[in-house]
Amino acid sequence: MTNPTADLDADTKPRRRPRRSAEQNRAEILKAATAEFATHGFAGARIDRIVKKAGSNPRMIYEQFGSKSALYVATLESALGALRTEELTLDLMHLDPLEGLLKLFDFMNGHFERNGHLVSLLRAENMLKARHIRKSARIREMSSPVLTMTKRLLARGVAEGRLAADIDPLRLYVLIAALSQFHLANTHTLSSEFEADLSAPEWRAARRADARKMLAAYLEKT
Template sequence: MGRPPRNGDGGAEPGANRDALLAAARLEFARHGFAGARVGRICEQADTNVRMVYHYFGSKSGLYIAVLEAAMADLRAAELKLDVDVTEPLVGLLQLFDFIHDHFDANPQLISLLSAENLMQARYLKQSGVIPAMSSPVPKLIQTLVKRGVADGTVRKSVDPLRLYVMMVALSYFHLSNAPTLSAIFDEDLARGPWRERQRRDARQMIERFLRVG
């Protein structure tokens, strides 16, 4: 008897192979980076075959770009949960920080993917036409909240939306992406729950004091 047919042999629902490949590839690229990742391992984990990679994504690099796009889409979905029309401006900006911080904290694979892509000077992210488009609403959301906050006297003037967003990401990302080296240098386990919770409170307070009038 031959082996049971894999999903890639036609037994899966339409799109199931693609979703399985993306999930397996996200883990593989996060663990091994682009150069170290192996398409064969991805297909084995996804229970499909190599031709499905080329059918859906065209190449290994196409699959990697799709993984980056999916990971960034998840982050954007978390950020854009905020309803700016019913949220008080300062409260809304702090909630946005909470969304960003909690998303990075819950998604270590995203941190690995972004760290690896930064080492490659965003070589593959630059090839995506999707990521810049999905990112553009975030500074606009911040700008809307800042303008309303300035108008009602709760947010100080001259807050640049993009600079504020970068600050929020830095305070959500750096301590996680650099936890192994910082922990070794200072003999303090930055991955411990209590340390991370204290960092979250301190970072949120920094954002609030930066934004608040007076």
């Protein structure tokens, strides 16, 4: 007998499930949907699987979000919102410019490694030509503070004569993003091609160190 107190327990009646608040339900659905869209993309995602994973039912999704598309946008908003929130806690401006930019890389690399679903959602969104990101007012409002940080650190570094001049902030940002994300977005094909496990922590750590060196070598005035 696995649970001898079952008889005493008030839950002998088969209740469908304990009632949760609308908020809780919304959160559960969003979580399940994030995993589903990250794993299968928009077209491959299945409402039924989300429902099951969230312990909810199809009607609730449509009550709370309105449509599969809207739910997908909500996962994007949520994942990008979390990134923006963390970005705002970065305190790089008091640092040495080179150190600041390397910390920025560390942050981005770390955030994406910790949040694989964000990488996957961005992949899915690029497959859809960023259609939804472009339409979401909430996402457009949450513009990243990182480009500005990059700009300021670069300017200070150049002014202090310690960083190479003529580096465009946006292009630098894209290079940093490339060094932070590419290996994550392409883990599977690369691991397969080279018969190595690129998701292993050691591999990632070594690669991060290399990328950091590459970035430093580029930035430092020579």
